[in-house]
Structures are given as structure tokens and as C-alpha cells.
Amino acid sequence: MDITTIIGVVLGIALVGWGILGNSELKNYIDPPSLVIVVGGMVSGWLVAFPMKEVVNVGKIFAKTIKNNEFDIDQIITKIIELANVARREGLLALEEAVSEIKDDFLQKGVMLIVDGTDPELVKNILETEIDNLAERHAKSRSQLEVMGSLCPAFGMVGTLIGLVAMLQNLSDPSSIGPAMGVALLTTFYGSLFANLIFIPMAGKLALKSNEEVLIRNVMIEGLLSIQAGENPRIIEEKLKVFLPPSVRKTVGTQEANSDNG
Incomplete structure (x- = not known):
């Protein structure tokens, strides 16, 4: 979870509230x-x-x-290097077995296109x-x-x-x-x-x-x-x-x- 969004909103409200209470009453702003x-x-x-x-x-x-x-991005690069090692040792067709371990649909689609022999362009x-x-x-x-x-x-x-x-x-x-x-x-x-x-x-x-x-x-x-x-x-x-x-x-x-x- 990217908690900075919640922290930012809560902090902003708190600071505005502090500014209000320092100069007036909260009810005047409602x-x-x-x-x-x-x-x-x-x-x-x-x-x-x-x-x-x-x-x-x-x-x-x-x-x-x-x-x-x-x-x-570092996780993706590590995964791609793993796939490169598999392809170098066993050939491109061996990547088909690794598809089931890929959680990202985009990367999975790309690997399948390569396995199917699709033109690089x-x-x-x-x-x-x-x-x-x-x-x-x-x-x-x-x-x-x-x-x-x-x-x-x-x-x-x-x-x-x-x-x-x-x-x-x-x-x-x-x-x-x-x-x-x-x-x-x-x-x-x-x-x-x-x-x-x-x-x-x-x-x-x-x-x-x-x-x-x-x-x-x-x-x-x-x-x-x-x-x-x-x-x-x-x-x-x-x-x-x-x-x-x-x-x-x-x-x-x-x-x-x-x-x-x-």
C-alpha cells in the first residue's frame, strides 16, 4: 500500500485544523x-x-x-534475465514452460509471441x-x-x-x-x-x-x-x-x- 496518500491527506487536514483553531473556532468554518x-x-x-x-x-x-x-522494475529485470538464461540453455521453445510462473499478463503475452515464432517487428x-x-x-x-x-x-x-x-x-x-x-x-x-x-x-x-x-x-x-x-x-x-x-x-x-x- 502506498500510504503516503493517506498520510498527506490526514496531515493536510490536521495542519488546516491547527491553523483554524489558532485563530478562531472550528464551528465558524462549518x-x-x-x-x-x-x-x-x-x-x-x-x-x-x-x-x-x-x-x-x-x-x-x-x-x-x-x-x-x-x-x-528491478523484479521485472531479474525475471527477464532468468528467462534469458532458460532460452540460452534450452532454446526459445523452453520458455513455454515458464509462462505459467509469470504473473504479469503483458510479459506473459510477450513470451508466448516469442514462443510462437512471431516476427520480432x-x-x-x-x-x-x-x-x-x-x-x-x-x-x-x-x-x-x-x-x-x-x-x-x-x-x-x-x-x-x-x-x-x-x-x-x-x-x-x-x-x-x-x-x-x-x-x-x-x-x-x-x-x-x-x-x-x-x-x-x-x-x-x-x-x-x-x-x-x-x-x-x-x-x-x-x-x-x-x-x-x-x-x-x-x-x-x-x-x-x-x-x-x-x-x-x-x-x-x-x-x-x-x-x-x-
């Missing part, structure tokens, strides 16, 4: 009509912007922000198309959070304008102007808080996760094509390690590649 305008308006605009088949997946989108990717095209579709699906999911993040401040301003209109209609009572102005500004406060603490940061995290997954898929393609070309596992290892930070390159794949060369 106004149900303002909250309804922001949340209700955001939900309404979101429903207008997306079809039902996208809307029903919103729970999965939020869940993905606190879920780690199933595989790390066609293998590359098929897998790159899969990556393009993956990135597009991720972008659609991320756009929902981005739209929510843009709608919250917008409806916060709408609520403020509603409050200002009501306030201006009662200028004959000067004592009501201050409290009315405070209530009017609460919708802007709610909108900014939801947008900048929840929706926009979550959209950014999904973008990072998507980029990481695309990178892992590209590593798989590079490794699979190298295996299909019959390259030495040591060479494959060095080619794939360039995708890793220098600090972790020494810990990945060395044992597996050495076992083949020994």
Missing part, C-alpha cells in the same frame, strides 16, 4: 449549505463531463492512488500498441480527478457569489455584513481545500504511477526482443540496467547472469 454547493456542484459537473461507464470506475481510481504497482508493434492503450486508459482515469480538481474551486466561487448577492441585499443591517461575508468565503475555502489537498495531488500521483508502469512495460519489450534475438544474458542484463538508478544496478540480476556464464 457551513453545510456552502459544503453542499461545492461538493454537489462538483459531482454534478463531473457527471456532465463523463459517461456512466467511466463514472462507475471512480472508486477504483481513488483506490489506485493508495495501491502500489504489482511489480517493481510484429512482437514489438503488438506490445507497443498495448502500452499505448494502457497509457490512454490511465489518462482517462486521471482526467476524472483533474476535472474534479478544477470544478471544486469553480463552484467555491459560485457559492461565494451567491453569498455576496445575499449580503448586498441586506446592507441596511451593518451588523450582518461581517458574518455574511465570512459565510460567503467559506465556499471558496472548501473548494480550494478539496482541489489542492485531494483531487489535484491524486491526479499527479496517478500520472507518476502511469509513467512507472509504462517504463516497466518498455523494459519488458526491450528484454523480450533481446531474448528473441539470442543475445547473451549478460548483455541483456546490462541493457536493462540502464533503466535503473545507479544506486540499485549492482543488486539486480548479477547472480542469474553469472550462473549462465559459469
Whole structure:
């Protein structure tokens, strides 16, 4: 679990609460009509912007922000080197027996294409198309959070304008102007808080996760094509390690590649 999402939201709420209690009372910042305008308006605009088949997946989108990717890039590189050793010792057809041990569908598909004798260029095209579709699906999911993040401040301003209109209609009572102005500004406060603490940061995290997954898929393609070309596992290892930070390159794949060369 990527607990930083939860920590960030809780910490943000705590700091805002601390700031409120240091200058005022919490009850002064609670106004149900303002909250309804922001949340209700955001939900309404979101429903207008997306079809039902996208809307029903919103729970999965939020869940993905606190879920780690199933595989790390170093684990994938290690697995590819293992497959390279098998192919070098026993031939490409021997990889078919290893397919059942591969948990990732993308890598499994690539191995099966190689075992079936598919042309390398066609293998590359098929897998790159899969990556393009993956990135597009991720972008659609991320756009929902981005739209929510843009709608919250917008409806916060709408609520403020509603409050200002009501306030201006009662200028004959000067004592009501201050409290009315405070209530009017609460919708802007709610909108900014939801947008900048929840929706926009979550959209950014999904973008990072998507980029990481695309990178892992590209590593798989590079490794699979190298295996299909019959390259030495040591060479494959060095080619794939360039995708890793220098600090972790020494810990990945060395044992597996050495076992083949020994």
C-alpha cells in the first residue's frame, strides 16, 4: 500500500485544523449549505463531463492512488534475465514452460509471441500498441480527478457569489455584513481545500504511477526482443540496467547472469 496518500491527506487536514483553531473556532468554518454547493456542484459537473461507464470506475481510481504497482522494475529485470538464461540453455521453445510462473499478463503475452515464432517487428508493434492503450486508459482515469480538481474551486466561487448577492441585499443591517461575508468565503475555502489537498495531488500521483508502469512495460519489450534475438544474458542484463538508478544496478540480476556464464 502506498500510504503516503493517506498520510498527506490526514496531515493536510490536521495542519488546516491547527491553523483554524489558532485563530478562531472550528464551528465558524462549518457551513453545510456552502459544503453542499461545492461538493454537489462538483459531482454534478463531473457527471456532465463523463459517461456512466467511466463514472462507475471512480472508486477504483481513488483506490489506485493508495495501491502500489504489482511489480517493481528491478523484479521485472531479474525475471527477464532468468528467462534469458532458460532460452540460452534450452532454446526459445523452453520458455513455454515458464509462462505459467509469470504473473504479469503483458510479459506473459510477450513470451508466448516469442514462443510462437512471431516476427520480432510484429512482437514489438503488438506490445507497443498495448502500452499505448494502457497509457490512454490511465489518462482517462486521471482526467476524472483533474476535472474534479478544477470544478471544486469553480463552484467555491459560485457559492461565494451567491453569498455576496445575499449580503448586498441586506446592507441596511451593518451588523450582518461581517458574518455574511465570512459565510460567503467559506465556499471558496472548501473548494480550494478539496482541489489542492485531494483531487489535484491524486491526479499527479496517478500520472507518476502511469509513467512507472509504462517504463516497466518498455523494459519488458526491450528484454523480450533481446531474448528473441539470442543475445547473451549478460548483455541483456546490462541493457536493462540502464533503466535503473545507479544506486540499485549492482543488486539486480548479477547472480542469474553469472550462473549462465559459469
